Amino acid sequence: MKIGVIMGGSSSEREVSLMTGQEMLANLEPVKYEGIAIEIGRLEELADQVRDIDFALLALHGSYGEDGTVQAALEALGIPYSGSGVFSSHLCMDKHLSKQKLRAAGIATPDWLLLKDVEEQEEHLAEEVRKLGYPVFVKPNTGGSSVGALPVTDETSLLLAVRQALEWDSSVLIEQFIPGDEITCSILGGELLPVLGIRPQTAGWFDYEAKYQHGGAEEEVIVLPxxxxxxxxxxxxxxxxxxxxxxxxRIDMMLKDGIPYVLEANTLPGMTKTSLMPKSAAAAGIGFTQLLDRIIELSIRERSEGEAGRLTKPV
Structure with a gap:
């Protein structure tokens, strides 16, 4: 089977995507799969590059990769792909929308504000953030890998952080800081893998360097009551x-007083040497090659069942 590992893209997470893609290629089972590196920059390049593959293993992160755009294009081309479908990818990429659904369902998530136009909302911004209570996290609404995200402890640095986040996205999430233990829950085929606790070593929070530098964070299976x-x-x-x-x-949470607060859901979690999901899978006795194999098999089944559902849906 020809597996096209699609990586790169045009988002702020391009470099992370390339690392994920190379790690996937290096760990595909050579007896079962022929791995083909497909590095894209723009969506328009996709159709020509995937023409001869049987399956698309997505190593993309950020816009066009995790937001359902590439997934929709692949569906139009009739090529099965890894991970969640179009709707879920779009929903989880939009932190504001996903948090709205979580809150409506009674799932704990930190309080937040959505900011789209700093000039129009600047007058009331400081007052609204005071209601949330400092410190807060300012982050691009549809970003990932902590790119453009900053902790803010006072009004002096608030606007600076907001303007920086707006360089990466058209809207910004200002989220209440929940003091507690940071944990991450990897799910494979509907089953929870061992939960990891995260303790950044290079900063006071799990920033880009902590995520991708060797030794940037202590990430170990956590035994909870x-x-x-x-x-x-x-x-x-x-x-x-x-x-x-x-x-x-991968579902990221903060654990405070025994209550898990959901921060976000990642539909295409990183798969680099330092990434969390491979570590969680390894703790369950699932090696990287086996993990990729299961993702491919489960994805083919998911796409097949989805197609069957569309074909049998009454009109």
């Missing part, structure tokens, strides 16, 4: 289902 572990599992799986994720995803 039985009752809290059950609550974390329930919250992770409910989030996965509510946001209609498929095949695999």
């Amino acid at each position: 039985e009752e809290i572990a059950a609550q974390v599992q329930t919250t992770a799986l409910e989030t996965y289902s509510l946001l209609q994720c498929g095949v695999y995803a």
Whole structure:
């Protein structure tokens, strides 16, 4: 089977995508698959480059990769791809929309503000953020890998952080800081893998350097009290289902006073040497090659079932 590993893209996470793509290529099972590197810059380049592949293994992150755009293009071309479908990819990429759904379903998530036009909202911004309470996190609404994200502790640095985040996106999320333990829940085929606890070593929070530099963070399986572990599992799986994720995803949380607060769901989590999902899978006895194999198999089944559903849907 010819597996096209699609990487690159035009988002702020291009370099992370290239690292993910190279790691995937290096770990594909050579007996079963022929890995083909497909590096794209613009969406218009996709059709010509995927013409001869049987399956698209997505190593993309950020805009056009995680937001459903590439997924929709691949569906139009009739090429099965890895991970969640178009709707879920778009929903999870938009932090504001996904948090709205979480809040409506009764799943705990930090309070937040959405800012689209700093000039129009600047007059009331400081007052609204004071209601959230400092510190807060300012981040692009549809970004990832902590690119453009900054912790803010006072009004002096608020506008500067907002303007910086707006360089990466047209809207900005200002999110309440939840003090506690940062954890991440990787889900594969609807089953929760071992939960990892995260302790940044290079900064006070899990920023870009902590995520991708060797030794940037201490990431280990965390053993939680039985009752809290059950609550974390329930919250992770409910989030996965509510946001209609498929095949695999990673749910990031803050754990405070035994309550898991969902920060976001990642439908195409990083798969570099330092990434969280491969570490969680390894703790479950699933090596990188086996993990990729299961993602491919589950994705083919997911796309096949989705197509069958469309064909049998009454008109």
